[in-house]
Amino acid sequence: MAGDMPCPCPCDRRLRLRGIEFNVHIEGKGEPVLLLHGFPDDHLVWRRTIPALVGAGFRVIAPDLRGCGLTEAPPREADYHLSLLVGDVVALLDHLGIDRVRLVGHDWGALVGWALALQHPDRVERYAALSVGHPASYVGAPLKQKLMAYYIVLLQLRGVIEFSLRAGGWWLFRTLTRMPDEADHWIARLSRPGRLTAAINYYRANFALFFRRDWPRAAIPVMGLWSDGDFALCREQMTETQRWLDVSWRYHEIAGAGHWLQLDAPERVNALLSDFLQGATS
Template identity: 55%
Template sequence: MDTVRREAVSVGEGELRVTLAGEGPPVLLVHGFPDDGEVWRHQIPALAAAGFRVIVPDLRGCGDSFAPDRTEDYRLTRLVADLEALLDALGVDTVRLAGHDWGAVIAWRFAMACPQRVCCYAALSVGHPLAYATDGAMQKLKGWYALFFQWRGGAERLLRAGHWRLFRRLTGHPGEAARWISRLERPGRLRAALNYYRANLVEVLFRRDYPAVTMPVLGLWSSGDRFLTERQMLRSADFVSGGWRYRRIEGAGHWLPLDAPAAVNDLLIPFFRGENHVPS
């Protein structure tokens, strides 16, 4: 689309590279691991054509954004603060919000910390933090890699070994692997990506004192997700006071924005327009 552009936006500690498209009510799309804003490439033109102003940052350490060295620079409080500073810099008061994978974790936290800035929220793949943390043994088994990623230096070496063989097997998405690797091969970028796990493991697993989620929430989960159970998404309804909807997408893998773009777009557009918001 001719209206798509890239900008560098200061968020205080550094600059985020941001993709912007369209005009209208603002939509903020937040990516996860090992992605950058490109994971939303099928949603950006669809949402812009539907009459939204689309805002898609590369998060710190990802894509073309700044990448601090310290592990603690990737704590959730700082990632949430980046989103708030980004909206301030762009002059945006409130957004329709969507997040996938780590982006969903960050977006859940942003919706809790800044409820006045979120009209509605679509969580892709990852449910409410408490639903995730208290899910059963199957979710713990599916998330084994989060513990492996704590091995500083060793995880990096093994993921890169044999032309990134373990990384390719772990992600299981050959169509996207070459692009991910080309971004992570740059100095410090794989460590930055793993720092999301290293800086936040204890909080993600053990924090319990979350405020209510007061806006309408749409949960999307795919039947082919190898990392997350359906139960952790379904149980998210217990922690949402502003209205909950759930949709299961059959046949897609973990990377919903890439694997089922038409289905995701067909769900996000009416939700962001305020259609069919269900009160609790």
């Protein structure tokens, strides 16, 4: 486990939203920034980001999404459809009395963030998408993106993939994620009853979305961050995002970082996020 992994924080709150008890980290004062994590993470993936954004004068809100971290895990595969994930975020904003938010998403959190920004543009002031480009850009990406996403097909093997990921001290899981400093934390969370399947259900309940092309255009400022060591996402699915935007677009490539760029290159990522979220022009 990474040496900077924090203990349970007094900034964490338990909020009941739409029948599910969520764990939500809220810290700082000022304009609200919402951080959405991906697979197989929880809000702790932002532990090197939150202090920088709080120091920049933001109120940071980082939930554990449904089925993840210390948030409850609904039992059915259908409980993880993208529409429900977006609904959770809207309910969180409503509960906190936030009309519009500055948004940051990574991995699955980036896809949820895109859906929120596209379906509820009145709730998002600006959006920083880490690793994952506009959904239509992802679907239309070159063949190499389809090859890089082979694991999505493997995750459809119900029961078989759960067994395989756990086998041999979680050897396959550790190999696929390529993030040894995070693996012990992930495994501890995913080893709880039903939690590995809940995490995989993000991919199962939304499999059709990886082929959907009829996504709307974005009408808010967007910044895309992509890292050249990302094993799951190619550069083009991010750079071609600009074709799906009606407002401003900023793109930055993080050299030497892997898929979890906010952990691999926190100083660079934090500086870009702080600048963009404060509304600075490119």
